[in-house]
Amino acid sequence: MKAATERPGSRQSDREAVRQPVVDGLRGFRSLGARLHPRQARGGAAASGGEELPGCPVAAPGGPPWSPGRSLVISGYSGVGGACDHPCVNGFDIIGDIHGAADELETLLAGMGYERSDPTGAYRHPVRTAIFVGDLIDRGPQQLRVLEIVKEMADAGSAMVTMGNHELNAIAFASPDPTRPGEYLRRHSAKNQAQHAAFLEQVVGDDRSRFLDWFMTLPLWLDLGDIRIVHACWHGPSMAVVESEVGGNRFTAPEQFVRASTKGDPLYTAVEVLLKGPEVGLVQYGQPAFLDKDGHRRDRARLRWWNGQADTLDDLAEIGGSFTTEDGSPYPSVAAVPVPADERSYVYTDRVPVFYGHYWRRWAPQQSVDWTTYTACVDFSAVRSGALVAYRWSGEQTVMPGNYISSLQFSPQPA
């Protein structure tokens, strides 16, 4: 594990980066803007110099001459259990929720030019890096293969991964509750068992322990400077809570999972927003409850935090066209009533593109529903006869819908 060191002649922003807290030897990528490429290569390959890299959208402060295909290194993405070196980065391919759809994953990776050319056998792109937004597991039929592919890439430095709510749930499902003997941090209720059954069946024994240990090390978000990645919702106040409670953008101690599983704990509330997304109440505005996709009654709707213009309840409440009330009748239209500032505070108004998953969209992406100038969802329901999707970012400062790519665009690999 390495801590960043300040190099002579580094830029002011670089110096700011290294002032970020380093906790227990862990540091998040957050403090290292992607444009900086501060390099401290493992094994003495550390770079020095000062010129920017032509052709690279994330200009680097120095280093060996850049050329296509040359592996440069970003330091700072040092997970628990070993540092990762990342290849530079002629762009990032942000890949949506996979949920055990390994065939679609390999189709998409191959279609984007990733090959198993790495000496470790991991998929790698010559000049780009993959970023997975989480929810690798649950529901789908090939979860172990997905985990092997993605972790190999993360270990080889050809991908980064943020935690999804399904990874957090898996950790909590497997963690005994210290305050309630015999119970787990995530209850083994019939509903929770059903949601997790495919994982429990497919990922067993040492594999399960190994991948659960890895899940615990995943960052809850990545701030790469020019782009941001989070599973469900980018929300500065929630991130500030996480940073103050755990010291950075990832968990660092087992008791933090207890707190993150305890309703009412500030860490629980913050992590829920980041990994499951904020919700807005319906009933207090005179709207009825609805039945969700699994038939469960909900009196709060998902909040459209990505809608930068959202103001009233109908702007904020995400009600799908197929939603019904509890008696099965179509959900009535949502009233345009004002909502208090705390509900509106989730709305994203920063001018930095943020990429997220979680929302089970249907391909193809629609403006203002799936993407806006500064937000882009990459979850298009890979395991529900949908599409596994990536957004291929190459330095643009606003979201460009033409940069979405879908597994459906490539002929599937032979079974």
Ligand SMILES: [Mn+2]
């Ligand atoms: Mn999710």
